Amino acid sequence: MTDPLDLAPPTMTPSTGGLWRDALRRQLERLYASPTLYRWSLANPLTRWVTRRRTERLFDLMAGFVHSQVMLGCVRLDLFRLLHQAPADLDTIARRVALPAPALQRLLLSAVALGLLEHRSQGRFGLGPLGVPLATHAGIAQMIEHNQLLYEDMRDPVAFLQNAWQGGMAAYWPYAHDPQAPEHHAQDTFRRYSELMAASQGFVVQEILASYHFNAHQCVLDVGAGKGRFASALAGKAPHLRLQLFDLPPVLALAREALQDPGLSDRLQFHPGSFLHDPLPTGADLITLVRVAHDHPDGVVQQLLGKIHDALPLGGTLLLAEPMAQPDGQPGSPSDAYFHFYLLAMGAGRLRTPDELRRLMEAAGFSHVELVPNAMPIHTRILIGRKSRCLPL
Numbered sequence: 151m152t153d154p155l156d157l158a159p160p161t162m163t164p165s166t167g168g169l170w171r172d173a174l175r176r177q178l179e180r181l182y183a184s185p186t187l188y189r190w191s192l193a194n195p196l197t198r199w200v201t202r203r204r205t206e207r208l209f210d211l212m213a214g215f216v217h218s219q220v221m222l223g224c225v226r227l228d229l230f231r232l233l234h235q236a237p238a239d240l241d242t243i244a245r246r247v248a249l250p251a252p253a254l255q256r257l258l259l260s261a262v263a264l265g266l267l268e269h270r271s272q273g274r275f276g277l278g279p280l281g282v283p284l285a286t287h288a289g290i291a292q293m294i295e296h297n298q299l300l301y302e303d304m305r306d307p308v309a310f311l312q313n314a315w316q317g318g319m320a321a322y323w324p325y326a327h328d329p330q331a332p333e334h335h336a337q338d339t340f341r342r343y344s345e346l347m348a349a350s351q352g353f354v355v356q357e358i359l360a361s362y363h364f365n366a367h368q369c370v371l372d373v374g375a376g377k378g379r380f381a382s383a384l385a386g387k388a389p390h391l392r393l394q395l396f397d398l399p400p401v402l403a404l405a406r407e408a409l410q411d412p413g414l415s416d417r418l419q420f421h422p423g424s425f426l427h428d429p430l431p432t433g434a435d436l437i438t439l440v441r442v443a444h445d446h447p448d449g450v451v452q453q454l455l456g457k458i459h460d461a462l463p464l465g466g467t468l469l470l471a472e473p474m475a476q477p478d479g480q481p482g483s484p485s486d487a488y489f490h491f492y493l494l495a496m497g498a499g500r501l502r503t504p505d506e507l508r509r510l511m512e513a514a515g516f517s518h519v520e521l522v523p524n525a526m527p528i529h530t531r532i533l534i535g536r537k538s539r540c541l542p543l
Contacts, residue, residue: 157324175401221294264276293350299495314495351380351440355383382414395420
């Protein structure tokens with residue numbers, strides 16, 4: 151790595167009773183390590199389920215890579231779309247995908263075990279509850295395919311931690327670690343990642359539109375707009391809004407191509423530029439940052455938030471939406487583990503808690519920063535900050 155990475159602040163547990171809790175957990179740790187307790191817990195019907203569940207969870211962690219490859223194999227064979235059309239038996243599927251039935255059966259049975267597929271009558275296979283979204287949302291399948299870059303980078307996890315920016319993921323997202331990316335990389339590079347961002351952004355867009363009311367706003371500036379997926383959806387949701395899009399010039403050129411609807415042309419303004427070097431356009435009373443801050447180190451995020459604060463009028467609003475880490479003192483989520491490593495491989499960003507982002511927003515001058523409740527925090531969390539209506543003293 152050429153630049154130092156940001157350090158997340160240490161997780162702070164409640165001070166009241168902290169030493170007592172530490173001593174209790176240490177004692178529990180010794181008990182869990184006892185073979186006698188393990189045998190007793192299996193023999194006792196009241197505790198057996200706890201031991202079984204922990205063992206199964208540990209096995210799931212160990213087998214996680216195999217699980218992801220089962221899913222990838224189904225995606226590459228287009229099994230979810232095939233079985234969404236109609237359930238089929240093993241021989242029919244084997245003919246369709248040109249694989250020997252004995253090997254294919256292992257994949258199908260593994261997919262059944264994971265809930266991706268399920269057994270149907272007459273020896274057929276159909277979609278399981280977890281397979282339906284993969285058949286109906288193209289962005290999920292694209293992310294599964296894309297994640298193979300991360301798995302390749304992490305094949306040796308210790309070597310990866312020593313130099314995370316030398317793999318395929320860093321090459322896929324050049325802007326995250328190269329301030330001169332527009333000059334150094336071909337247009338196809340920007341088209342590739344912009345299309346992935348647009349395809350995978352659907353759930354995030356739904357969460358924002360379902361959780362925040364835009365009626366009070368007149369003009370929205372979307373910073374890091376990509377191909378305009380969010381701006382397009384917002385335009386349909388709130389026909390009264392005028393919309394400004396800001397992103398790197400090669401990315402914004404793709405947005406112009408994607409947003410050719412004549413009904414939108416008089417409501418859209420395109421502002422090519424880099425928020426690292428250029429001021430943001432003014433005129434918007436709401437500025438949105440959708441999956442942008444977590445791609446960048448603290449210093450860049452602080453600089454960007456300051457520019458947003460400067461560009462907003464008094465009383466203007468910032469909406470920041472992205473995956474966020476679990477707050478201090480709460481158990482971590484498996485999605486946290488994924489994003490910690492994905493963002494490390496991608497460049498210089500990191501997963502932050504809502505409180506960390508709140509402090510960055512307040513340091514930039516925003517007040518009344520609040521977390522907006524939303525139905526699916528795994529897709530995104532949403533923070534709102536407002537620029538005070540009062541002039542500084």
